[in-house]
Amino acid sequence: ELYWAHRGRKPVTAVIYTHSHTDHYGGVRGVLDEADVIAGNVPVFAPDRFMEEVTKENVLAGSPMLRRAMFQFGPMLRKGPRGQVDAGLGKGTSRGTVSLIPPTHIIRQPLETHVVDGVEIIFQLTPETEAPAEMHMFYPGLRALNLAENATHNLHNIYPIRGAQVRDANAWAKYLNEARDKFAVKSDVVFAQHHWPVWGTSRLLDYMAKQRDAYKYLHDQTLRLMNHGWKPGDIAEKLALPKSIEQEWHIRGYYGTFSHNARSVYQRYLGWYDANPANLNPLPPVARAKKTVEYMGGATAAIARAREDFAKGEYRWVADAMSQVVFADPSNREARELGADALEQMGYQTESATWRNAFLFGAHELRAGPPRMPPTRANIDVIRGLTLDLFFDYVGMRLxxxxxxxxxxxxxxxxxxxxxxxxxxxxxxxxxxxxxxxxxxxxxxxxxxxxxxxxxxxxxxxxxxxxxxxxxxxxxxxxxxxxxxxxxxxxxxxxxxxxxxxxx
Incomplete structure (x- = not known):
């Protein structure tokens, strides 16, 4: 109603899915009647591999991602200074019904030009960037460049902590560079989903260059340290934005962070194993926790030492140590409370909204336990949009x-x-x-x-x-x-x- 009040009631003549994440297609039935799509009156555009990637993320791995998203976005936390204040890209996530109308037009070439309702659009495929299937759009007649979710006003995620396939930071920088070279010089405005536009050719060229360089630096410096033999944790502890751009708020770690993004670049190239044979076949979490607590001298001694470290502000270590005690004995209320206190302090101190949510929701679960939720099934719109190959893959993962x-x-x-x-x-x-x-x-x-x-x-x-x-x-x-x-x-x-x- 607010939109109509200012823009008038105009018919939807086309829909463009910029990429394969739920928040970029899930509201389609709110703006479009599928009958118009079936009748051929309204085209729906999407990047190559769109339906395949929707399936992988929301059907094959949907349940664990949904659970982990509770930590990334904090939707079950109370709002306020001691709870959820932000979700990184915005203040929160949608709670509406997720829907999907399968695309009718797939962009398959690196660059494709289409005229949609009289508007010329040049599509640029950008696979393996913020989403496995994603694309930019340049509107020559409007001198406008849409960068999907590849240039938001914060550092994005090479790997979101809700879980996903690790993204390609090098390709991310490459596609931003190509878009800057081909389209930005002909643009008066650049914008990305979730956030506000940047106006003026000189400003947007500077904006895109710094976005590009942040992802390229992250990629190259992680690989440089990898080639010196550094492990993921060491790289994550050292790597930070270069001083020349660290004061640029639009690439600060309000969403993604250099810390977990550096680990992600390492994972993309070398996987989870750090080559230390002691880490090749470790004990599973519960058995490891029990032996660790035993070596600590028992839970009582471990908690006593942890309280001393908590008083010194060593919250990261206290959270780690108390996690071992809880996995050894989930009924240990003292360990749960102290671990929650440590996570809470870490949440209050972090710049990243998603880290804050994860720490604070972790503290909540240590105190209250996990949420009770009914079994979930895949969304009906997503299921009916699957090819039979993808459908039987879904059946197979339930076996x-x-x-x-x-x-x-x-x-x-x-x-x-x-x-x-x-x-x-x-x-x-x-x-x-x-x-x-x-x-x-x-x-x-x-x-x-x-x-x-x-x-x-x-x-x-x-x-x-x-x-x-x-x-x-x-x-x-x-x-x-x-x-x-x-x-x-x-x-x-x-x-x-x-x-x-x-x-x-």
Missing amino acids: NGDKAEGRTIVINWTFPDIGERYVLNLENCALTYLGDRHADKADAHVTLDRKLLNRIILGELALPDAIAQGLAKVEGDAGKVAELFALLDEFAVGFEILEPLKQR
Whole structure:
């Protein structure tokens, strides 16, 4: 209503998804009727690999990312000076319903020009930057450059602490440099999603150069220290913005930080292992914690020493030490409280909003325990937008390997509404598939519409009910189909993070 009051009620003539993160497509049904897309009246543009990356992030790894996002963004913290004050890119995250209308136009070339409702747009693909699938847009007639989320008014994340694929800081700098060279000199304004524009060609050229150089410096200096033999923790402790740009507030670590971004660059090139054989096969967390506390002289002695260090302001070490005591004995209330106090102090002292949220929510969970939340399933719009390959990948990641031990199941699938067929094979506790074919000796043959399969996999309708209603047909051993669905896990989001994971 506020927008309409100032801009008038104008029809939406196109939608552009700049990249594959939920907050950049999830509100599409609030501005667009899918009937207009289906009728061909409204195109929906997206970068190459958009749907694939949406699936990886929100379906295949959706549950742990959702849980970890509670720490990154702090939505369950109280608002205020002792709680959540910011989410890094903005004051908070959306709490609306996530929706998705699959794109109709995919940008596949490094540079593509399209005229959309009379407006010329030059699309620049920028894969593996802030998102695996992302793109910039230059509007020559408007002398305007949209940098998606690659040049926000803070240092961004090479790796967000909610979890994600590590991004390519070198490519990030490269694409910003190319956009600056090709488009910025012809622009009067540059802007990125979440934040405000920069006006004036000379100002925006300076802005983009410093953004570019921050990511390039982060990348190159991490690699330089790696090649000197430095470990991730040492690099993270040393690396900071160069003095020539450290006072530029638009690349300060209000969101990402040089510390965890440097670790991320290391991880992208060398992975999680630091080459110290002592770290190659360590004890799992609980066993390690119990031995560590034993070496400390027991929990009482460890807590006493930790209180002394807390009084000295050594909060990082106290949080680490008390985490060991809690993992050794989650019921140790004194350790939980002291660990929470240390995390709280770390939260108050950090510049990064996401670090603050993580520390303060960690303190909250040590005191109150993890949230109780029902099992989650993938969003219906995301599920129905998947290709069948991606759909069966989703089914495969829900397969409980322990329960599947010793079982073999082969099922042919036919989807008359979309003219596709598949064969699904379970053996060796792994679910594999092939498209455009059937097995000669399948246990069962299932015929149903793709829309119905979506409802079944999301638990909206049981397969036996669908058969009884004449919506699906099973030839052969229907028990094998039921057996397969019985092997699929549901995922609870409120699992433990700051204490041992409880068996479910």
